[in-house]
Amino acid sequence: MIKVTIDKITVDVEEGTTILQAARRIGGKTVPPAMCFYSKLQGTGGKCRSCLVEVARSSTKDPRPMPKLVASCSTPVQDGMVVRNLTSPVVIEARKGVVEFLLLNHPLDCPVCDQAGECDLQDLSFGYGMAETATGDERREFLPVDIGENIKLHMNRCILCYRCVYVADQLTGKRLHGMLYRGDASEISTFISNAVTNEFSGNMIDVCPVGALTDKTFRFKSRVWFLKPMDAHRECEKCSGKVTAWMFGDEIYRITGRKNQYGEVEEFICNECRFEKKQQTDWVIEGPRHIRRQSVISSNHYEEMKKQSLINPIAGTVESME
Ligand code: SF4
Numbered sequence: 001m002i003k004v005t006i007d008k009i010t011v012d013v014e015e016g017t018t019i020l021q022a023a024r025r026i027g028g029k030t031v032p033p034a035m036c037f038y039s040k041l042q043g044t045g046g047k048c049r050s051c052l053v054e055v056a057r058s059s060t061k062d063p064r065p066m067p068k069l070v071a072s073c074s075t076p077v078q079d080g081m082v083v084r085n086l087t088s089p090v091v092i093e094a095r096k097g098v099v100e101f102l103l104l105n106h107p108l109d110c111p112v113c114d115q116a117g118e119c120d121l122q123d124l125s126f127g128y129g130m131a132e133t134a135t136g137d138e139r140r141e142f143l144p145v146d147i148g149e150n151i152k153l154h155m156n157r158c159i160l161c162y163r164c165v166y167v168a169d170q171l172t173g174k175r176l177h178g179m180l181y182r183g184d185a186s187e188i189s190t191f192i193s194n195a196v197t198n199e200f201s202g203n204m205i206d207v208c209p210v211g212a213l214t215d216k217t218f219r220f221k222s223r224v225w226f227l228k229p230m231d232a233h234r235e236c237e238k239c240s241g242k243v244t245a246w247m248f249g250d251e252i253y254r255i256t257g258r259k260n261q262y263g264e265v266e267e268f269i270c271n272e273c274r275f276e277k278k279q280q281t282d283w284v285i286e287g288p289r290h291i292r293r294q295s296v297i298s299s300n301h302y303e304e305m306k307k308q309s310l311i312n313p314i315a316g317t318v319e320s321m322e
């Protein structure tokens with residue numbers, strides 16, 4: 001084990017751990033934000049620069065600081081390393097710049113965007129964004145396109161994090177979409193408007209940190225903070241069948257994977273569970289899901305319902321949600 005200190009808190013981690021993963025061991029505000037890194041997908045990270053940190057001491061052997069800020073998602077810790085995240089004014093300043101760049105081409109869609117309320121970019125902008133933009137340049141614009149039966153792509157909102165491309169590569173076996181072109185002309189697209197049909201393609205929606213990939217069976221149905229996320233499961237031959245069912249009253253509005261405090265799914269789920277099983281009778285409802293990440297949803301405190309016995313523990317059904 002080796003020792004690393006992040007924002008004055010020391011933790012022991014295995015050799016080869018990245019700074020970001022070490023910070024996640026500590027938790028709380030020590031953890032740098034990550035828009036492109038996704039621990040369940042190999043090769044992610046190193047794209048968005050949101051997780052930049054300052055290394056004030058490289059290691060016990062070499063106590064010199066690193067000359068530039070480093071991406072915490074892809075930099076392994078060294079024994080005796082000292083890292084500054086929120087305690088570094090340089091990091092805060094750099095992150096403000098990253099947010100400004102991410103928003104250069106981003107539309108002001110939050111009031112009509114399905115991701116609002118669970119959007120990593122909203123959280124990042126709230127933490128580090130400026131009240132006004134420094135540029136008056138026009139944003140690049142695309143028309144929304146259907147990529148397959150169940151997924152809508154809003155390229156205007158895409159931050160080019162590549163997560164969905166890794167999902168297609170690692171989960172679906174046959175990738176039908178990817179990043180086209182270079183630099184500020186880059187865009188996520190299918191080749192000659194192909195449909196994305198693979199049985200696990202819906203996971204692209206869960207990993208997308210913004211509202212660029214949305215679930216067509218849920219679009220514009222409700223704001224997420226009006227819904228009650230419930231842990232639910234069913235027997236499924238294709239995946240674990242363990243999901244979060246987002247309910248309003250007795251109605252299931254959408255199904256997603258179960259996400260942890262970093263917005264990452266615990267297990268990827270199949271399209272049948274996600275898009276086709278929208279009846280309460282399809283699922284065994286386990287009870288309210290505690291949303292541990294910072295979110296407008298977690299401020300509902302609706303898990304109080306459980307204490308008030310609104311969930312029938314025997315039948316596993318919701319008796320009253322309102
Ligand atoms: S992706 Fe996030 S920041 Fe962008 S419009 Fe949607 S909710 Fe707002």
Ligand code: SF4
Binds near residue numbers: 207210
């Ligand atoms: S569509 Fe979403 S997941 Fe894919 S690159 Fe864009 S922001 Fe990332």
